[in-house]
Amino acid sequence: MKRKGESGVKVFYFPWPRVVVGALIVSLALSLAVAESVTRLIPALATNERLVPIYSVETPVKKVAISFDAAWGADKTGELLDTLEKYNVKTTFFLVDFWMEKYPEMTKKIATSGHEIGNHSATHPHMSQLSEEEIRQELIRTNERIKELTGQEPLLFRPPFGEYNNLLIQTVEKLGMLTIQWDVDSLDWQDLSSTAIVERVLDQVKPGSIVLFHNNALHTPEALPTIIEKLQADGYQIVPVSELIYKDHFYIESHSGRQRPKSGPRPV
Structure with a gap:
């Protein structure tokens, strides 16, 4: 029997363990660090081209x-x-x-x-x-x-x-x-x-x-x-x-x- 005001749909909330949240934060930080490293690496690679004087x-x-x-x-x-x-x-x-x-x-x-x-x-x-x-x-x-x-x-x-x-x-x-x-x-x-x-x-x-x-x-x-x-x-x-x-x-x-x-x- 439904009580008055009930919709019949039950919503369940699962609180995320702190360890999962922490893992996501660490993962995001690592991703940003890798992206930054790649960004810095690109111009560095460019300077590895052979430079020559004016002949x-x-x-x-x-x-x-x-x-x-x-x-x-x-x-x-x-x-x-x-x-x-x-x-x-x-x-x-x-x-x-x-x-x-x-x-x-x-x-x-x-x-x-x-x-x-x-x-x-x-x-x-x-x-x-x-x-x-x-x-x-x-x-x-x-x-x-x-x-x-x-x-x-x-x-x-x-x-x-x-x-x-x-x-x-x-x-x-x-x-x-x-x-x-x-x-x-x-x-x-x-x-x-x-x-x-x-x-x-x-x-x-x-x-x-x-x-x-x-x-x-x-x-x-x-x-x-x-x-x-x-x-x-x-x-x-x-x-x-x-x-x-x-x-x-x-x-x-x-x-x-x-x-x-x-x-x-x-x-x-």
């Missing part, structure tokens, strides 16, 4: 950059500067800190002659074997010397031996600088003849090339006038590296190191 530049105009690395000796440097002045050519010199310490007046002369000074490390180590802090100290120490002697604040870094890894490139970028290699190697450090140096450079050069020389190579002073004359006769403008590269809105091809603009024409 050359995509440009619609006939521009090339000539660069000199200086770590040992300065006997030939004055002759190089005279040749560059004769042809009204400005270039980039990548200097090591201990070289500048030994040759402060030559460092100043390079700068006062209108050439760009780049960072080539403090002690010329194998940079890819260093920690981030060791890399920072190599860069900062050299930048400070360049600033002290020339007043320039370097934008460009070239690693000794051409050796690099992702950590090096990322550390350079954190200091507001760009890592620069080359696509035309004169091999002048091997004491090639001036004729061989000229042939190597002119056979490889193209618009956007960065050419590597050394300040104290035996036959570079003899080869340089011919190279400059041939390039200028062919319509090339020779500029410092910083006037060749893009400063922003660019990407670098991982297989070639060629720097390209992301969009829009390159300003002339």
Whole structure:
């Protein structure tokens, strides 16, 4: 018999044990933690892509950059500067800190002659074997010397031996600088003849090339006038590296190191 007010439907309530509620909370927390870990992992994985320096530049105009690395000796440097002045050519010199310490007046002369000074490390180590802090100290120490002697604040870094890894490139970028290699190697450090140096450079050069020389190579002073004359006769403008590269809105091809603009024409 139904009592008055009863609907005939019985509802049963089962209170959940506290252990079940606790398990659900733990499960939810773990899910959120996993999601957060995955979110953090995605950009981390992206940085595992192989990073490369700038080897050359995509440009619609006939521009090339000539660069000199200086770590040992300065006997030939004055002759190089005279040749560059004769042809009204400005270039980039990548200097090591201990070289500048030994040759402060030559460092100043390079700068006062209108050439760009780049960072080539403090002690010329194998940079890819260093920690981030060791890399920072190599860069900062050299930048400070360049600033002290020339007043320039370097934008460009070239690693000794051409050796690099992702950590090096990322550390350079954190200091507001760009890592620069080359696509035309004169091999002048091997004491090639001036004729061989000229042939190597002119056979490889193209618009956007960065050419590597050394300040104290035996036959570079003899080869340089011919190279400059041939390039200028062919319509090339020779500029410092910083006037060749893009400063922003660019990407670098991982297989070639060629720097390209992301969009829009390159300003002339």
